[in-house]
């Protein structure tokens with residue numbers, strides 16, 4: 007289509023001093039006009055070019071859309087069938103638009119959320135055929151197949167609409183919970199701190215900032231650069247545009263940051279500073295509920311080979327287990343923490359570490375603990391044995407055993423074993 011010239015028109019959209027007569031991507035074509043008569047003149051020009059080049063316009067795949075209010079007395083457009091039908095939505099370069107102001111990209115969010123959800127479910131469904139995925143493999147599949155849908159067009163469609171963004175977040179959260187084997191009550195931040203995956207909201211903002219950096223580096227005559235310069239003028243005049251939306255999404259982030267006014271184009275260095283400040287703040291957080299270091303990082307314990315054992319560990323580390331300390335938090339009549347006693351010994355507060363290393367409520371548990379210690383001694387290096395023998399706090403012992411490569415699998419298996427033993431006894435609810 008290199009020789010396609012639709013021709014300038016008085017009703018063209020003008021960016022800077024450049025009239026934008028038409029846009030092409032491979033064999034996708036858009037012609038733009040600010041008036042119905044202007045559009046008809048362009049359709050005529052396009053029909054002439056098609057006739058000269060022995061081409062026929064695919065009317066079935068063509069759409070006429072009006073952005074904003076529909077003008078009165080709209081004429082029938084010729085070279086286009088059915089003549090008077092207008093579409094409320096249309097797709098160009100994979101992005102679905104609708105003509106309504108304020109919600110131009112809303113359908114795109116719907117499309118992408120439902121596609122991402124479908125792909126996510128297929129990945130999870132595969133486990134019934136091939137067995138449980140190792141978390142690292144599941145994350146690779148997520149990044150290759152789900153993430154592209156969740157981030158599609160995020161450079162253009164900034165997340166100013168919380169409901170639309172929520173659709174994408176819901177898909178990401180459901181997938182990560184499934185991957186880690188966590189329930190609906192699990193704390194959200196652990197989904198990211200444990201897997202190293204960024205919350206989709208931050209990932210989309212970072213990609214958009216990366217796109218801004220690319221645009222800033224473009225040559226001055228390129229349309230996208232001309233467009234972004236117009237955005238700075240609109241921002242200075244307090245008129246809605248892409249840069250104003252970017253300011254809005256940055257301003258909604260839950261931490262303080264220096265956001266440029268965008269009355270002039272930012273430099274690449276300024277954009278880099280924005281990107282790194284956000285990453286620093288995001289990676290530096292600590293979750294107040296768990297006290298877990300919240301740096302987003304793929305955790306070593308996710309390499310535990312057995313999926314059931316691994317999920318048991320994940321639940322304990324992210325406080326998504328059902329030992330009394332956690333499950334009585336949700337009892338109909340609230341039970342104070344000091345009353346959430348162990349179902350076997352009734353002496354101490356029932357926590358996973360109490361169950362694993364302290365409780366002697368039933369002889370069977372003591373026997374299992376003894377065989378765990380024997381197994382541990384067989385698997386551990388001398389250094390690990392020395393390290394753990396210096397620990398006298400059960401909670402610290404548990405986290406240490408789970409963090410070391412030579413002890414994590416044996417400990418996870420033991421935790422699984424203790425879980426099943428506790429499962430055989432009803433939880434103790436004080437009256």
Ligand SMILES: [Zn+2]
Pocket residue numbers: 348349350351352353354360361364365366367
């Ligand atoms: Zn006990």
